[in-house]
Amino acid sequence: MKPAYDALxxxxxxxxxxSECHLLIKTLVKASAQELxxxxxxxxxxKVAEKSYFAFKLGKRRSRPVNADLFDVxxxxxxxxxxxxxxxxxxxxxSEEITRSIYTVAMTCCAGRDVTSDNDQKTPxxxxxxxxxAAVQAAxxxxxxxxxxxxxxxxxxxxxxxxxxxxGEEKPKFHLPVKTSTRERIIQVWAHQRVLDGVYGxxxxxxxxxxxxxxxxDAKKLEVVEICLPWQWRLYQMHIANLWNVCYLDAPxxxxxxxxxFPRIGVATIGDVLKKGGRLDALLSAHRLL
Amino acid sequence: MKPAYDALxxxxxxxxxxSECHLLIKTLVKASAQELxxxxxxxxxxKVAEKSYFAFKLGKRRSRPVNADLFDVxxxxxxxxxxxxxxxxxxxxxSEEITRSIYTVAMTCCAGRDVTSDNDQKTPxxxxxxxxxAAVQAAxxxxxxxxxxxxxxxxxxxxxxxxxxxxGEEKPKFHLPVKTSTRERIIQVWAHQRVLDGVYGxxxxxxxxxxxxxxxxDAKKLEVVEICLPWQWRLYQMHIANLWNVCYLDAPxxxxxxxxxFPRIGVATIGDVLKKGGRLDALLSAHRLL
Numbered sequence: 042m043k044p045a046y047d048a049l050x051x052x053x054x055x056x057x058x059x060s061e062c063h064l065l066i067k068t069l070v071k072a073s074a075q076e077l078x079x080x081x082x083x084x085x086x087x088k089v090a091e092k093s094y095f096a097f098k099l100g101k102r103r104s105r106p107v108n109a110d111l112f113d114v115x116x117x118x119x120x121x122x123x124x125x126x127x128x129x130x131x132x133x134x135x136s137e138e139i140t141r142s143i144y145t146v147a148m149t150c151c152a153g154r155d156v157t158s159d160n161d162q163k164t165p166x167x168x169x170x171x172x173x174x175a176a177v178q179a180a181x182x183x184x185x186x187x188x189x190x191x192x193x194x195x196x197x198x199x200x201x202x203x204x205x206x207x208x209g210e211e212k213p214k215f216h217l218p219v220k221t222s223t224r225e226r227i228i229q230v231w232a233h234q235r236v237l238d239g240v241y242g243x244x245x246x247x248x249x250x251x252x253x254x255x256x257x258x259d260a261k262k263l264e265v266v267e268i269c270l271p272w273q274w275r276l277y278q279m280h281i282a283n284l285w286n287v288c289y290l291d292a293p294x295x296x297x298x299x300x301x302x303f304p305r306i307g308v309a310t311i312g313d314v315l316k317k318g319g320r321l322d323a324l325l326s327a328h329r330l331l
Numbered sequence: 332m333k334p335a336y337d338a339l340x341x342x343x344x345x346x347x348x349x350s351e352c353h354l355l356i357k358t359l360v361k362a363s364a365q366e367l368x369x370x371x372x373x374x375x376x377x378k379v380a381e382k383s384y385f386a387f388k389l390g391k392r393r394s395r396p397v398n399a400d401l402f403d404v405x406x407x408x409x410x411x412x413x414x415x416x417x418x419x420x421x422x423x424x425x426s427e428e429i430t431r432s433i434y435t436v437a438m439t440c441c442a443g444r445d446v447t448s449d450n451d452q453k454t455p456x457x458x459x460x461x462x463x464x465a466a467v468q469a470a471x472x473x474x475x476x477x478x479x480x481x482x483x484x485x486x487x488x489x490x491x492x493x494x495x496x497x498x499g500e501e502k503p504k505f506h507l508p509v510k511t512s513t514r515e516r517i518i519q520v521w522a523h524q525r526v527l528d529g530v531y532g533x534x535x536x537x538x539x540x541x542x543x544x545x546x547x548x549d550a551k552k553l554e555v556v557e558i559c560l561p562w563q564w565r566l567y568q569m570h571i572a573n574l575w576n577v578c579y580l581d582a583p584x585x586x587x588x589x590x591x592x593f594p595r596i597g598v599a600t601i602g603d604v605l606k607k608g609g610r611l612d613a614l615l616s617a618h619r620l621l
Contacts, residue, residue: 160450191566198562232522232571239570272488276481280529281522281571 042072042153046164049171057184058175063127066175067120069168070146073153074116080104080156086264090294094256094265097152102159104152106256106265108291111144119145123172126315127179136312136319143311144290147172147253151221162221170219173251174204177217180315181206185217191240200240203233213328215285216246221253224268227277234282247285247324251311254291269295278306288314332362332443336454339461347474348465353417356465357410359458360436363443364406370394370446376554380584384546384555387442392449394442396546396555398581401434409435413462416605417469426602426609433601434580437462437543441511452511460509463541464494467507470605471496475507481530490530493523503618505575506536511543514558517567524572537575537614541601544581559585568596575614578604 049065056062080097085106087093094106113119122134122142131139150172151165158164174185185204191197203218216237218230230250237246255267274296278284286307287296299306307320314320325331339355346352370387375396377383384396403409412424412432421429440462441455448454464475475494481487493508506527508520517540524538545557564586568574576597577586589596597610604610615621 196565200563200566226516226519228519228522229516232518232525232567235522235525236566236570240566273490275486276490276526276530277522280526 042069042076042150042157045069045072046168050167053171058171058178059184062171062175063124066127066172067124070116070120070123070149073149076153076157077149083263085258086262088264088266089256092291096258096263097156099156102156104155105165106254106258107148107152108144108254108256111141111291112148113141113145116145116149119149123176126176129179129182131176131180131315132317134312134316136310136316138312139315140290140310140312143172143176144253147290151253166221169221169253170204173217173219176311176315177204177206177215177251180321181208181215183208189237189241193240200236202237205246208330212330213324214246216248218248218250219252220250222255222257222268223250223252224255224257225270225273227270227274228281231277231281231284234284238282243283248282249286249288249314250284251288252290254289255293255296256291267293267295269293271295271299274299274306275302275304279304286314286320332359332366332440332447335359335362336458340457343461348461348468349474352461352465353414356417356462357414360406360410360413360439363440366443366447367439373553375548376552378554378556379546382581386548386553387446389446392446394445395455396544396548397438397442398434398544398546401431401581402438403431403435406435406439409439413466416466419469419472421466421470421605422607424602424606426600426606428602429605430580430600430602433462433466434543437580441543456511459511459543460494463507463509466601466605467494467496467505467541470611471498471505473498479527479531483530490526492527495536498620502620503614504536506538508538508540509542510540512545512547512558513540513542514545514547515560515563517560517564518571521567521571521574524574528572533573538572539576539578539604540574541578542580544579545583545586546581557583557585559583561585561589564589564596565592565594569594576604576610 045068049069052062052065077097080099083096083098085094093109095109097104119142122138123146147169150168154165183206185206188199188201191200206215234248256265257268288311292310296308300308335358339359342352342355367387370389373386373388375384383399385399387394409432412428413436437459440458444455473496475496478489478491481490496505520540527536546555547558578601582600586598590598
């Protein structure tokens with residue numbers, strides 16, 4: 042899958058996440074699926090209620106935990122839906138189809154890399170960023186930026202950011218950190234949002250982190266747990282900044298619960314955000330952009 | 332050095348950083364120094380102005396970069412000064428002696444672990460935390476906590492924190508994150524300070540992160556660079572929270588410069604903080620605690 046990765050990297054660096062990269066994403070996912078076909082499936086002991094996990098195993102190497110219910114074994118079907126989303130047809134699919142498709146495509150790439158490299162966290166993270174950026178670009182029809190100009194008295198320069206999708210003057214601007222998992226590092230997302238609020242004004246940027254999963258594997262016991270800090274999230278939301286929606290592929294129940302609590306933190310699957318009439322559409326409608 | 336580490340861990344977990352652990356710190360540093368005596372010194376190409384670095388090398392393993400001017404080859408001398416600091420005698424030593432001594436002791440432990448393990452970041456980080464906590468406990472004469480109670484309407488619980496040294500009612504409380512390096516993760520320190528400001532009130536906690544170094548080694552070219560983000564630090568200080576003093580062992584010039592700029596971010600070596608009449612004494616005097 043290395044040649045496919047390198048080819049995609051080149052196109053992403055040159056022209057971002059538009060149609061030129063879609064074919065190369067397909068090639069990368071297919072190459073990754075080929076690696077996984079050579080693997081055995083290793084059942085894992087799930088300590089997460091109502092979820093079951095397995096790992097791909099190739100020789101001595103083992104992939105991160107894969108959610109057995111979300112991972113679509115018919116990988117061509119998942120890829121077809123993902124290509125549909127990239128082609129601007131997210132409204133054709135249900136919330137579950139969107140979530141399963143993006144989860145499967147992302148996990149295929151990440152697990153494919155896991156079983157063919159030693160301790161590489163960076164490449165899976167980068168591939169997941171690309172897949173999410175391409176999907177969101179297709180939904181919003183605008184390319185993301187990775188930095189913003191700061192002009193504030195004698196303080197001038199470029200502020201590096203996560204993906205920023207700017208719908209234009211007087212229109213919503215989205216701040217999209219994309220992470221394969223966050224644990225206690227999630228506080229960075231609130232802190233970056235606070236900086237955007239401070240530099241540009243509160244409400245200018247809507248934060249929508251996209252996170253793959255919060256699972257952690259105990260390598261000896263082969264047990265999967267979810268690391269969740271819902272109590273800290275509430276303090277962050279109250280005292281640092283306000284996130285618009287935290288978006289999960291494999292959503293932890295402990296965080297989904299926060300979506301119904303007061304004070305509220307929006308937490309949803311990516312399907313519930315991107316589906317027809319979902320959270321993104323509700324926002325776009327409110328701004329007469331749909 | 333594993334038995335020495337385990338013994339110290341047990342005492343730290345049982346009774347913290349008081350006199351009981353001082354002897355075991357000495358044992359750990361001596362055991363680490365023994366590992367380093369078996370090593371060769373590998374010169375590194377320093378891309379950091381006016382600093383030179385080397386690495387310890389044992390077989391195929393290589394340590395993190397060591398600042399050749401700060402690392403005291405007379406390790407017994409460095410350890411003697413460190414024991415003096417632990418015994419409450421920080422005022423006997425110059426700023427340079429304090430910085431060199433703590434740098435040498437910390438780097439001996441970290442590099443000793445580097446050359447006897449594969450990719451272990453956690454143990455060096457923990458040892459560095461213990462050494463700094465013990466030194467600051469000796470300076471403030473109070474033991475640190477690792478969590479704080481939150482009682483705010485229906486929100487009740489314990490907030491996990493970095494080290495917190497509380498001098499008592501109506502007296503300064505210090506918030507001390509201890510990190511071997513920070514890079515872009517430093518934003519977490521500002522964010523945690525913001526949560527403390529929000530939950531307990533602005534000014535209740537004085538943040539004083541202690542950081543070993545910001546060096547990064549290019550493994551192929553054997554080049555050492557410092558990763559510094561002074562521009563982001565200024566935005567964080569203006570828009571997230573106010574840090575009291577950022578304290579370095581191997582201080583990057585790019586950050587020390589911020590100490591003289593407006594708006595100011597206090598940045599100093601640990602010697603300048605702990606020496607007689609240093610930053611800590613100035614604060615304690617202002618509160619009539621010295």
